Amino acid sequence: TATSGPGFSLMQEGLGYAIMAEIPCVIVDVQRGGPSTGLPTKVSQGDVNQARWGVHGDHSIIALTASNHQDVFAITVDAFNFSETYRTPVILLLDEVIGHMREGLEIPEPGKIAIVDRLKTSVREGVDYHPYLPREDGRLPMSDFGGVHRYNVTGLFHDMWGFPSENPQVVYGLLRHLVDKIENHVDDVTRYREYHVEDAETLLISYGSSARSALHVVLNRRQRGERMGLLELQTLWPFPSALVREKAKGARYVVVVEMNMGQVLQSVRAAVERPERVFLANRVDGMLITPTDIQNIMRLIQGKGV
Structure with missing residues (x-):
């Protein structure tokens, strides 16, 4: 939706x-x-x-x-x-x-689009079906709603049959499963683009439409001989801390470009080795942040000599 x-x-x-x-x-x-x-x-x-x-x-x-x-x-x-x-x-x-x-x-031909099909249970009709019992690889097979298997669905903590449970071991195990199945696969779900990051003294980190303006600044400054790069995040959560730390380690300044009061800024500062070198270039008045906005803020940062 x-x-x-x-x-x-x-x-x-x-x-x-x-x-x-x-x-x-x-x-x-x-x-x-x-x-x-x-x-x-x-x-x-x-x-x-x-x-x-x-x-x-x-x-x-x-x-x-x-x-x-x-x-x-x-x-x-x-x-x-x-x-x-x-x-x-x-x-x-x-x-x-x-x-x-x-x-x-460009819309690729159907055969060129990688599609992950829904993992269906192999449990036969009439055999006990445990709807919340993950396989060894952590994936959880499903049975079609209204199909041959009966199972319970609830928003309460539940056991492998889907029935509510307040057993501390069941609660802990399910919560760990819900979190770990994502947090243990951060690298698998991380998507990003990078532009001239390898030698950047000033690294811009941005996302969404803000990244369009950030890229314009980077390309313009590179033409003038400045070593500037852009890390465009496409996965915001789970936050790719290791990626950000690695890409930012050689930069003198890191500038987070976003249209809020610094929501990704906080995650970037938590990820890098020198958070005092991370700054915010933002706009929050309902207008798209422009390359000029970003450059004006960067002049202030560089003018302070930090």
Whole structure:
């Protein structure tokens, strides 16, 4: 399903239920200004933390984003594949600019698109079926709703049969399973693009439509001989801390470009070795952050000599 910020807020209870019941689904959030009714049809990236923490209780989540329609197509395929692989909700965290703009894209032939089919149980009719008993590889086979197997679905902590349980061992085991099946596969779900990162003294980190402006700055500054690069994140959650740490280790400055008050900034600072060298270039007035905005902020940073 697809929505924007206010609708995404209303979906949080259902999202938590899908996490607990391990129901594959994909939710598209085209972000606009908030909170509340905020700025309808104006751009924002203010739902990043909501995508991660909007559901109450301990959990993990997969959230993807992109800066152009070709990559939106690719990560949409990834979103459905990840949802089926890990039996979990996946969020496509887009924004108003991406949602409203028009540009060409190439749709690959069907045989060239990698598709993860739903893993169906091999348990025969009449044999005990344990709907929440993972295989050794951690994947959880499913039986079609209304099919030959009877099973229970609940938002409560539950045992391998799907029946509610308050047994501490059952509760702990299920919670670890729900978190670990994602956090133990961060590398598998991490998507990103990089531009001139290998020798960058100043590294921009951005995502979504903000990354378009960030890339413009990088290409312009490279033409002037400045060693600047861009790491464009396409996986926001689980946050790819190891990737960010590795790409940022040679940079003198790291500048996070986003249209919120610094939601990804905090994760970047937690990931790198020198958080005092990480700065924010942002815009939060409903307008797309421009290359000029980014360059003006960078002049302030460099002017301080930090």
